[in-house]
Amino acid sequence: MIDPLLTVEDVARIVGVKPSTVKTWVHERSIPFIKIGAGKRSPVRFNPESIQRWLEDQESSPGPGDGLKESMTGKKFKKARGRTVEKFLLSMNNPPGG
Numbered sequence: 001m002i003d004p005l006l007t008v009e010d011v012a013r014i015v016g017v018k019p020s021t022v023k024t025w026v027h028e029r030s031i032p033f034i035k036i037g038a039g040k041r042s043p044v045r046f047n048p049e050s051i052q053r054w055l056e057d058q059e060s061s062p063g064p065g066d067g068l069k070e071s072m073t074g075k076k077f078k079k080a081r082g083r084t085v086e087k088f089l090l091s092m093n094n095p096p097g098g
Contacts, residue, residue, distance in 0.1 A: 005034065005045035014051065 011031075012019040025031040032050040036043045 003048050006048055006051060007043075007045065011046050011051060015055070 006014070008019045008022045008026075012022045015022070022031065026033050026044055031046075032054055033044045033046055036045055
């Protein structure tokens, strides 16, 4: 027996995001989907087994620096880290309502 296909709303509930997020993933082709029909506005459906595999592929393990340093090296990393620390320090020195 063939498993019933999932809708955008079904996948959104499973993953815990808004349906619009799932639609964005479809547009970006970052999630496996099946297009029903040939038109631009044709509905899309999802194979439950493909979604399960996709979810398993999305798992990641925290590493040194939570992956930030690996994706941002050199000056870009230092600049991004500096802005984050700077904002944090400013918020500590100027608490809201204080």
